[in-house]
Amino acid sequence: MSYEELLTEIALSDERFIVMTAENRALVRNIPAKLGNRFIDTGITEQTMIGAAAGLALRGRTPVVHALASFLTMRAFEFVRTDAGIPNLPVKLSSFIPGFLSDGNGPTHQAVEDISLMRGIPNMTVFAPADEDDLVKMLPQIWNHPNPSYVRINTRKTDYQHSPFELGKAEIIAEGEDVTILTYGLLFEQALIAVDILKNEGLSVGLINMRSLKPVDEHAILHATRNSKLTVTLEDHFLTGGLYSIVAEVLLKHGLTANVLPFALNEKWFKPSLLPNVMEHEGFTGKQIAEKILGYNTRFHQPQIAVPQFSE
Template identity: 70%
Template sequence: MYEELLKNIAIDDERIVVMTAENRALIRNLPSVLGKRFIDTGITEQCMVGAAAGLALRGRVPVLHALASFLSMRAFEFVRTDAGIPNLPIKLSAFIPGFLSDGNGPTHQAVEDVSLMRGIPNMQVFAPANEQDLAIMLPEILASKHPAYIRICHRPTSFQHQKHFEIGKAEVIAEGTDITLLTYGFMLEQTLIAAEILRAEGKSVGIVNLRSLKPIDEAYLVDLTQKTDLLVTIEDHFVTGGLYSIVAEIFLKNQIQVPVLPIALFEKWFKPARLQEVLEYEGFTGKQIAERILGYHTEAIQPHIVASEFAE
């Protein structure tokens, strides 16, 4: 779906130039369609970004493809200097971010990419949850005048997203008064499973897909603190710099104190394996997430029970 959508957009808009650093997994059939508007620079992510900046300065909209770890880290200085500082509309399609790099070791794991990319002024950061979400979001992202980092997730799922996407707005899937689960990207799959388990335990559970991480829906998050008892951030990213940090920054800025439980990677890369095995080993299956939340929820109310008994 991604390739077909990008092809159709590029056919209709001659400004689009598709580029890759010898990673054609998402765009194998585009060279014959786009001709000179398809450029493979080889394994040279830095040079690809530099070349894209030159094209952007001449009115093109380059869409770059490489592994998320290499776009966000190997080419970081070039992204910062050649895309961020001049605010050029270079789009970074980052392949296999987070747990999606399952069988790869730490060198190929992009679990700090959100932190790095959102720290660049002018850079927008997006994290579609699946194939349909990506298709809904892509036209708006490509139309933006700013550089953008897209945490690509093109897995097909049965979940049906809201058809409207607006940059900077959250997709509110469900509202709940006990617990609200905040997530993005691939982890929405497991979050939906966790929500069903929590509801079976009698909890009122909200689910929010924060597919636009920068800009993020700050007004909604601030308002949400008045509507739910516990917020849970769920992400296949380091706890530092990702969604948990974003939420903390927003709440501190607005002088809001509210319980927030982070479910993320704490100062460690994940053990490489097949995707399901990674989730189970690291504790990120829907069932494990639900169990962690239920345990936290019990601990959170325990001090009030003890205080009540002591008072008697």
């Protein structure tokens, strides 16, 4: 089932659902004809769309809103925070082309600080599905939850079949004593490749799909950092405020430290290109990830913080 098919099915079965867009219909091209006046296009007005969605939510509706990730999280930030987050209204943000998925676009259209921004909003929940299968398994619970939500929409098809979703729970793919990779969204595909390479080198490798970033699965993070010699955070996001920061917060909360090797963007946007070229140029292919992990000494005795592996 596709994103559009799922949204159509849910909206047709529940009249509370309103589908909205700020003149970005890529994910919902066929929905207007089926929903009639329950489909609203506000034009290129992300702030107006969020304000209207909040008004609808106050009247018992569940608006699912669509816009480019960069504009949904930054241009409309104050409206998301004030109109949806603070009053805790069920406004559901569907973020189009987040992270590296905005591959051909320059800095103004790259959302690589979105996780940081959205998880800092009171009551906001934050999710990043690994692929389309993960997406459609996650969304029914997210959309039926009373809190506002931000979802990094990922409609890429892969062969991986994900386990059922539980709000606030990570998906444990494998456990490893040498290395555990924590990742979310698009880079799950590359993590799978890296795991295979590392296993072929004789390492015991774990992989966790951190699909729910707020609420986050603290137990999964603690288990990984306690039971693996090295924990790797992998994300198409700035280092600040993303998964690396989340892991640090969880460890500090529990009075712990760990060997953590982060893969993230270091306060720079990525070079626009076709997606495979973007990932290779920035050092995020499965092969490059595995090579950097193999180059890091995992046979240590005292916990330490690893030197971050940034894209240059």
